[in-house]
Amino acid sequence: MNAPSARTNTLDLIGNTPLVLLEGPSSAAGCEIWGKCEFANPGASVKDRAALWIVRDAENRGTLKPGGTIVEGTAGNTGIGLALVANALGYKTVIVMPETQSREKMDTLRALGAELVLVPAAPFSNPGHFVHTSRRLAEETEGAVWANQFDNIANRKAHIESTAPELWEQLEGRIDGFTCAAGTGGTIAGVGLGLKAFDEDIRIALTDPHGAALYSYYACGELKAEGTSVAEGIGQGRITANLEGAPIETQFRISDEEGLNWVSRLLREEGLCLGLSSGINVAGAVELGRQLVAEGRERPRVATILCDTGFRYLSSLYNADWLKSKGLPVFPWLT
Numbered sequence: 001m002n003a004p005s006a007r008t009n010t011l012d013l014i015g016n017t018p019l020v021l022l023e024g025p026s027s028a029a030g031c032e033i034w035g036k037c038e039f040a041n042p043g044a045s046v047k048d049r050a051a052l053w054i055v056r057d058a059e060n061r062g063t064l065k066p067g068g069t070i071v072e073g074t075a076g077n078t079g080i081g082l083a084l085v086a087n088a089l090g091y092k093t094v095i096v097m098p099e100t101q102s103r104e105k106m107d108t109l110r111a112l113g114a115e116l117v118l119v120p121a122a123p124f125s126n127p128g129h130f131v132h133t134s135r136r137l138a139e140e141t142e143g144a145v146w147a148n149q150f151d152n153i154a155n156r157k158a159h160i161e162s163t164a165p166e167l168w169e170q171l172e173g174r175i176d177g178f179t180c181a182a183g184t185g186g187t188i189a190g191v192g193l194g195l196k197a198f199d200e201d202i203r204i205a206l207t208d209p210h211g212a213a214l215y216s217y218y219a220c221g222e223l224k225a226e227g228t229s230v231a232e233g234i235g236q237g238r239i240t241a242n243l244e245g246a247p248i249e250t251q252f253r254i255s256d257e258e259g260l261n262w263v264s265r266l267l268r269e270e271g272l273c274l275g276l277s278s279g280i281n282v283a284g285a286v287e288l289g290r291q292l293v294a295e296g297r298e299r300p301r302v303a304t305i306l307c308d309t310g311f312r313y314l315s316s317l318y319n320a321d322w323l324k325s326k327g328l329p330v331f332p333w334l335t
């Protein structure tokens, strides 16, 4: 038996997630595609790690005092992670999010005890954007700190110090490539930097959804978005502090249809219920695997992130009417 070790603190449940070999993607790419099960974190997403590192960093700097408040602008998953970490450590949470995010995320945040502030979706240049609103709220609130996940590099440090060494150990030091999409960029930059410290030859690739500007930035130095995506939590239009110096060597642009195809296949063929960013990541991992195979690497191993649980999207991704309203294919078992 190989049971995970007993933990004496609930916060120690964050990280050390399982890694699983994905059969369909592996046979599509002709190599090994591994998925890091970040949905197995207590808040059911990859963002629990960033939340814990950001809170610990604020405590270490002395900016977050006992009984203080953590304020953040977030598409949802970081808020869920922050609310859980804050509850465990005796802090309050105020979460600002665009009202376009999924109902489940809002209900979850309220259920966890976070104070929720909904703002209209607006471009980053607009002072009403959820990130700017959260910064202002933090400044105006006594005893509050602004988590600032986009430009606070405690976010990527979480992945340098936990996700990357876990992947290296789980794959016993044999890994050829890693790819994922970027929201804040903390995961791609942190895992990328962390893995490169073990082995410079590990190829780091960005998987960008449509509607994001990073693909063109890494391809030709210009931030330029094309198309749109319904994927939540990913798709960045600028180089955040977390993305600065990220060792990205190649990039793929993945459509929602391609991502949904993997979401569908992973659920029906492998029993994994995931969100769309995971499907997009897997599509990117298949591309990276094919690239490494074409270059003659012997049965390469590629890892990616299974970012969050599909249970968070029952009224969107897993709802026929919603999919139709977005002009997306409906999973056959939903019709």
Ligand code: PMP
Residues within 6 Å of the ligand: 045, 046, 047, 075, 077, 078, 181, 182, 183, 184, 185, 186, 187, 188, 232, 233, 234, 275, 277, 278, 307, 308
């Ligand atoms: N997928 C989902 C569902 C997310 O919520 C996020 C976080 N915004 C990401 C992927 C991307 O992670 P990161 O912020 O580390 O780039």
